[in-house]
Amino acid sequence: MTAKSSIFTPVLLVGCAIILISFAVRASFGVFQIPIATEFGWLRTDFSLAIAIQNLAWGIGQPIFGAMAEKMGDRRAIVFGGLIYAAGMVLSSFAVTPTGHQLYAILVGFGVAGTGFGVILAVVGRASSDENRSMSLAIATAAGSAGQVVGAPFAEYLLGIMSWQSVFVVFACLILGVLFMLPFMRAPQVASRQQLDESLGHILKRAFRDPTYGMIFLGFFSCGYQLAFITAHFPAFVTEMCGAIMPDGVLDSIGVSTTSALGALAISLIGLANIAGTLAAGYFGKRYSKKYLLSGIYLGRTVIAAWFIAVPMTPTTVLIFSVLMGALWLATVPLTSGLIAHIYGLRYMGTLYGIVFFSHQLGSFMGVWLGGKMFDIYGSYTVVWWIGVGVGAFSALIHLPVRERALATA
Numbered sequence: 001m002t003a004k005s006s007i008f009t010p011v012l013l014v015g016c017a018i019i020l021i022s023f024a025v026r027a028s029f030g031v032f033q034i035p036i037a038t039e040f041g042w043l044r045t046d047f048s049l050a051i052a053i054q055n056l057a058w059g060i061g062q063p064i065f066g067a068m069a070e071k072m073g074d075r076r077a078i079v080f081g082g083l084i085y086a087a088g089m090v091l092s093s094f095a096v097t098p099t100g101h102q103l104y105a106i107l108v109g110f111g112v113a114g115t116g117f118g119v120i121l122a123v124v125g126r127a128s129s130d131e132n133r134s135m136s137l138a139i140a141t142a143a144g145s146a147g148q149v150v151g152a153p154f155a156e157y158l159l160g161i162m163s164w165q166s167v168f169v170v171f172a173c174l175i176l177g178v179l180f181m182l183p184f185m186r187a188p189q190v191a192s193r194q195q196l197d198e199s200l201g202h203i204l205k206r207a208f209r210d211p212t213y214g215m216i217f218l219g220f221f222s223c224g225y226q227l228a229f230i231t232a233h234f235p236a237f238v239t240e241m242c243g244a245i246m247p248d249g250v251l252d253s254i255g256v257s258t259t260s261a262l263g264a265l266a267i268s269l270i271g272l273a274n275i276a277g278t279l280a281a282g283y284f285g286k287r288y289s290k291k292y293l294l295s296g297i298y299l300g301r302t303v304i305a306a307w308f309i310a311v312p313m314t315p316t317t318v319l320i321f322s323v324l325m326g327a328l329w330l331a332t333v334p335l336t337s338g339l340i341a342h343i344y345g346l347r348y349m350g351t352l353y354g355i356v357f358f359s360h361q362l363g364s365f366m367g368v369w370l371g372g373k374m375f376d377i378y379g380s381y382t383v384v385w386w387i388g389v390g391v392g393a394f395s396a397l398i399h400l401p402v403r404e405r406a407l408a409t410a
Helices: 010-026 030-040 045-071 072-095 098-115 117-127 133-159 166-186 194-198 198-208 213-245 259-285 292-309 314-329 332-343 347-380 382-398
Strands: none
Touching: 010 072, 010 098, 010 133, 010 166, 030 045, 030 133, 030 166, 030 213, 045 072, 045 117, 045 198, 045 347, 072 098, 072 117, 072 166, 098 117, 098 133, 098 259, 117 133, 117 332, 117 347, 133 166, 133 259, 133 332, 166 382, 194 198, 198 213, 198 332, 198 347, 213 259, 213 292, 213 332, 213 347, 213 382, 259 314, 259 332, 292 314, 292 332, 292 382, 332 347, 347 382
16 A cells, blocks of 8 residues: 555544544543532532533634634644643633633633544545545544543543542643644645635635535534533433442442443443444445435434433443444544535635534533533433434434535535
8 A cells, every 4th residue: 555545644643642632531521520519519500511611612612723723724723722621621620619610611612622523634634535535534533432432431540549630630731742743743735726716705605505504514413412411411320320220239240340430431332332333434434425324323323312211221221322322423523524525625624514513512512501400400311311312313304405416616
């Protein structure tokens, strides 16, 4: 295989490392839900709102960092994002009020935007050949899943030997450390002369007038709702529900000692299964219609979530759900970003994907915030689960009319 056709370029490898660390930290926040609320005597809503604000800030920051990368350079945008991310984690470690956590969550959210999918996938997409682009985007997305595999259990382990405040500082150091790999991340500008000459305002105007872009925007909402709700609340959900019904000795049979560890294991399994699921999405995305694959993924999530909430919860159903949902977890990302690149071109892929991703993060905000709010009101997450089933069905339907062809030049 020649260097030209090799899929594992330095850009892809460095991008994977940055996304892995960024998502390992982000995916671990659900593990802190109970320790922080217990220490300060907060309602579940208080810390949930901080995570919800973090997700909303991530969504707002994504198109900003996408445009910044396209105007000022990819690496400058990533460095700026990493510095903000680390600052948010360190400041959060000193927060002793819900308002403090919620305020610093804005910095964390912007930091994730600068080191996450929007910027990194645009760089990877531009650096990839047409032949390798779909799979390269999938591999970079799968790195986020790998971060989820290690993030929650690593946080759980660190909480066993140090305070949650110290864990936040450790995570900040990891974020700063990965930035030293950036000198190896040099992406060529892969775009047609026509795309290079086209202004950002012009392509945005064309996209906003296209009903397909609106459908992609709306369809990504449920992805954010489901993923953020599960990431933020599933460990606590599993800890409390299984703790109330668990016979002695059941946990030992699956290799964990506490319901808290079962919750962390569930998040890790979701990430592990999604590595395979995301790579499969990249493989099939090159060969089949991306819109139909997206519709099928959302339908699958809807069925799995409905089944899980309808049957009695046991450690077995938790593990089955984690593997099945994990296989579809981030599989939407390479397909959605690849669809945008295919229809609207590579020149402003970061900004266009960032705007669509804002819908994802609106869903994330609603999923996390409603999870905490409904729990405080009803003492249960059931209503929030069924809302997720409904929005998932909506996304499965709205992708069907998408026109999957390159947008003609106006």
